[in-house]
Amino acid sequence: MNIRTDSREKMIKAASRLFQMQGYHATGLNEILKKSDAPKGSLYYYFPKGKEELALAAIGLASDIIQSKIRASLSVYADPILAIQNVIRDMEKAIKKDGKLENVSLSLLSLETYLSSETLREACRKSFIELEKIYAEKLRESGIFPQSAQNLGMVIQAMIEGAITISITKKDTTTLAAVAEQIAVIIKPYKTT
Amino acid sequence: MNIRTDSREKMIKAASRLFQMQGYHATGLNEILKKSDAPKGSLYYYFPKGKEELALAAIGLASDIIQSKIRASLSVYADPILAIQNVIRDMEKAIKKDGKLENVSLSLLSLETYLSSETLREACRKSFIELEKIYAEKLRESGIFPQSAQNLGMVIQAMIEGAITISITKKDTTTLAAVAEQIAVIIKPYKTT
Numbered sequence: 001m002n003i004r005t006d007s008r009e010k011m012i013k014a015a016s017r018l019f020q021m022q023g024y025h026a027t028g029l030n031e032i033l034k035k036s037d038a039p040k041g042s043l044y045y046y047f048p049k050g051k052e053e054l055a056l057a058a059i060g061l062a063s064d065i066i067q068s069k070i071r072a073s074l075s076v077y078a079d080p081i082l083a084i085q086n087v088i089r090d091m092e093k094a095i096k097k098d099g100k101l102e103n104v105s106l107s108l109l110s111l112e113t114y115l116s117s118e119t120l121r122e123a124c125r126k127s128f129i130e131l132e133k134i135y136a137e138k139l140r141e142s143g144i145f146p147q148s149a150q151n152l153g154m155v156i157q158a159m160i161e162g163a164i165t166i167s168i169t170k171k172d173t174t175t176l177a178a179v180a181e182q183i184a185v186i187i188k189p190y191k192t193t
Numbered sequence: 194m195n196i197r198t199d200s201r202e203k204m205i206k207a208a209s210r211l212f213q214m215q216g217y218h219a220t221g222l223n224e225i226l227k228k229s230d231a232p233k234g235s236l237y238y239y240f241p242k243g244k245e246e247l248a249l250a251a252i253g254l255a256s257d258i259i260q261s262k263i264r265a266s267l268s269v270y271a272d273p274i275l276a277i278q279n280v281i282r283d284m285e286k287a288i289k290k291d292g293k294l295e296n297v298s299l300s301l302l303s304l305e306t307y308l309s310s311e312t313l314r315e316a317c318r319k320s321f322i323e324l325e326k327i328y329a330e331k332l333r334e335s336g337i338f339p340q341s342a343q344n345l346g347m348v349i350q351a352m353i354e355g356a357i358t359i360s361i362t363k364k365d366t367t368t369l370a371a372v373a374e375q376i377a378v379i380i381k382p383y384k385t386t
Contacts, residue, residue, distance in 0.1 A: 023305050025218035100308065107355075108304035110362045112216050115293065125362050154359075154371045155352065162300075162355025163348075169303045169318050178347045185379050 008046045010036040016058035020102050024055060024112045024120075055109070056123055063127035065103040070134055080142045080191075081184045084135065084156060088180040091164060092173040099171060105164045132157045143192040152186060159183075201239045203229040209251035213295050217248060217305045217313075248302070249316055256320035258296040263327055273335045273384075274377045277328065277349060281373040284357060285366040292364060298357045325350045336385040345379060352376075 014036035018027040029051055033043055047053040073090045077083040094104055101108065110124035136153030140146055163179040207229035211220040222244055226236055240246040266283045270276040287297055294301065303317035329346030333339055356372040 021308060023216070023218055025216055026305070026309075101304070107300060107358045111294070111301035111304065111358060112219070114362050115214060116219075121362060121364075125364075128359050128362055151371045151374070154368050155356075155375045158355035158359055158368050158372055159348065159352045160355065161358055162351035162353065165300045165304060165354055165358070166321050166347075166351055169307050169314060169321055171314075171318075175347050175351050178344045179351055181344070182348045182379050185382060186375050189378060 007036075007038045007042050011038050011043065011046065011054065012057045012061050015054050016061045017102055019055060019058050019109055020062055020106075021100055023108055024051075029054075052117055052119060055113070055117075055120055059106065059109060059120065059123040059127065062103055062106060062109075063123070063130065066106070066127070067130055067134065069103065070131065074134070074138050078142070080138045080144075081187050083138055084183050084187075085180045088160060088163075088176055088183070091160070092167075092176045095164070095167055095173055095176070099168070101164065101168055105161060107161055107165055128157065128161075139187070139190070144187075144190045148190045152190065155186065156183065200229075200231045200235050204231050204236065204239065204247065205250045205254050208247050209254045210295055212248060212251050212302055213255055213299075214293055216301055217244075222247075245310055245312060248306070248310075248313055252299065252302060252313060252316040252320065255296055255299060255302075256316070256323065259299070259320070260323055260327060262296065263324065267327070267331050271335070273331045273337075274380050276331055277376050277380075278373045281353060281356075281369050281376070284353070285360075285369045288357070288360055288366055288369070292361070294357065294361055298354060300354055300358055321350065321354075332380065332383070337380075337383045341383045345383065348379065349376065 011032060015027070015032045018032055018035065029043060032054070033040060043054070044050065047057070069090070070087050073087040074083040076086050091104055095101070106124050106127050109120070110128070113120035113124070132150070132153040135156045136149040139149035139152055144152070159179045159182070163176045166175045167173045204225060208220070208225045211225055211228065222236060225247070226233060236247070237243065240250070262283070263280050266280040267276040269279050284297055288294070299317050299320050302313070303321070306313035306317070325343070325346040328349045329342040332342035332345055337345070352372045352375070356369045359368045360366045
């Protein structure tokens with residue numbers, strides 16, 4: 001990685017972290033530059049369109065990390081119920097550890113920007129759909145029909161997304177735990193084995 | 194209602210609307226004053242602690258409206274499955290109508306403030322718990338055991354909250370519809386009649 005790419009990556013990393021924690025509107029470009037140790041002029045060099053363009057890259061990075069974390073948690077079990085409960089358990093651990101939402105959920109960024117930026121809304125939309133697909137794929141692998149798997153994937157993603165928001169607000173993960181328990185109830189009727 | 198109370202109410206209404214739509218950080222006090230037609234000096238007269246105090250009142254107002262909307266939708270059916278599906282259908286209609294989230298969800302305000310304001314986090318926490326209780330009460334009324342009703346209330350609230358965030362991001366309410374369908378699946382095992 002050369003110095004130029006390095007500066008760009010550092011800015012995206014810092015932006016992703018700050019946008020996810022504090023929010024898009026609460027985070028200024030100066031703060032991102034400061035945290036990323038990047039030279040002052042470099043922001044508009046790499047991101048000529050400014051904050052929105054940087055946020056697009058930041059959402060892309062966060063989305064990739066969230067996806068790979070979920071895939072890793074899912075891969076521990078072949079059984080989709082155990083696998084998805086494992087994803088939720090790992091999220092509970094992450095939230096309990098630092099009480100923050102870095103690389104766990106894009107809900108904040110999405111809700112902050114869906115009305116004001118089509119570009120960022122679209123990036124969040126794609127990310128949500130990717131997660132639904134990851135759950136649906138796991139369900140299909142266990143023999144659940146594609147249409148059922150797709151619907152269940154959508155519901156599972158919604159349950160988890162909502163439970164994350166509520167758990168972080170409550171500073172307690174009982175909602176995530178209650179959702180994990182119901183995962184078994186909603187998947188069982190569709191299981192073939 | 195006298196003029197003084199009226200100014201205060203107008204400010205809270207305008208703040209509630211703007212905070213829910215644009216977010217807490219994206220909304221300035223001047224914008225709230227402008228939208229509420231309140232005299233410039235009146236903000237710190239009614240809310241000496243400023244933005245946070247106004248936001249606390251705004252969250253209280255939004256929370257009351259959300260609760261009464263949900264109670265009204267629930268009251269249409271005695272059967273808890275049909276009643277909760279009716280709540281979701283009404284939310285789908287609201288989202289389809291204007292593609293915005295006024296008096297539908299506190300997720301944005303909660304995610305924006307949980308790290309920076311204990312006062313606002315606590316207000317959002319209480320509101321989330323109230324909604325869980327409303328669903329749980331409906332389930333208990335149909336004969337479901339209190340402990341099961343409480344857990345299901347928590348899960349239903351999470352599913353709906355997550356589905357709202359995703360639906361508004363997708364500009365399509367299929368996630369809410371998929372959640373409505375699964376409501377039947379998760380409640381049925383606990384139903385006594």
